[in-house]
Amino acid sequence: MDWLQQLINGISLGSIYALIALGYTMVYGIIKLINFAHGDVFMVGAFIGFYAITGWGLGFLPALIISMAFCAGFGVLIERIAYKRLRNATRIAALITAIGMSLLIEYLMIYIRGAQPEAYPADVLPNKAINLFGAQINSQSLFILLTSIILMIILQFIVHRTKMGKAMRAVSLDMDAARLMGINVDKTISFTFAIGSALAGAAGVVFGVYYTKIEPLMGVIPGLKAFVAAVLGGIGSIPGAMVGGIILGSVESIVSAAGFSLWRDAAAFIILILILIFRPSGIFGKNTKEKV
Structure with a gap:
């Protein structure tokens, strides 16, 4: 039953990518901007959660809420400072600004606290092996998956109700x-x-609990993978971001289980290349003609 264990792990990892991807896809859906600073909001959320747990002695849920609230405000601040004046600017100007904002956040964090990594406490969530159809499933994986699903349901309620x-x-x-x-x-x-950044903050805390180690440049690779997930699902589509994240996480888990763990990061970008070649609009996207 190793396949079931790997599938659960992959879906849990994919749900983290999905939470980050939702911010990309929501912002693109409204102002047609790829916010490359979004991965760094995820990093900031991980650190806020870490300091809430280790510095203030809070549990997982209060740390998650504090991180989401802080990142929501941080996301609005980024939009007001960096993007608001560029609404009618060229796409390339907005893209360069997004990359510049990403680098600013990363190196400002290094300047404030140094480049050394931190480690989440191992006892933030109960870590027990649960026997499910003969497979040993980590209770943390199930809890992370449940948290992500609840947040996605809340998002769907906000958007549609x-x-x-x-x-x-x-x-x-x-x-x-x-x-x-x-x-x-x-x-x-x-x-x-605010909503997209709050979800990225939540993903940062969940990622920190799941992988333990966090550091100021940790947002780069998960941020790019979440962007791949958003493109895979159809950039601008909320259900697409969710599905894209889960597919990407599952593929990574399967690649690792097959003994190609060194290729797991490459798998995401191979998927991106294939999607751009064979279905540029993504799974849920629509083909639209656009003047650039």
Whole structure:
């Protein structure tokens, strides 16, 4: 039953990618911007959770909530400082700004606290082996998967059942028409950054609990993989980001189980190349013609 164990591990890892990918896809869906600083918001969330647990003695859930709240505010601040003035700028200007913001956050964190890694305490969540259909499943994996699923359900509720969610969908469809209908577009975009960044903060805490080690440059590879997950699912599609993350995590887990653990990072980018060649719009994306 090793395959079941690897599948659960892969889905748990994929759910972390999905939480990060949701921020990419939501922001792109509204203002057509790939926010490459998003992986570093994930890193900041991991450190906020770490200091909440080790410095304040809090449990997993309070640390998760504090990290999400801090990252929500941090995401809005990034949008106001770096992106708001570039709404009508060229795509390349926004892209360069996003990369610059990513590097600024990384090296500002190194300047503030140094480059040394930290380790989450091993007893944040109970770590027991659960026998499921003959496979030994780590209880942490199941708890992380459950946490991610709950957060995704809450996101779906916000997007489809709340007034702000309706405004987000309207701005995504047509920003100018939404503005004419009385929707506060700036407030809606800030809310989108807040929600996406809060999910990235949650992913940072979950990642820290799962992998223990965190460091200031930890957001680069998971951030890129989450971007691959968003493209795989169809950039701009919320269900696509979820499915893309889970597929990517499962593939990585299978590659590692097959004895090719050195290739697990490469697998994500091989998937990206294949998707861009054979289905550029992704699994849930739609083919649209666009002037650049």
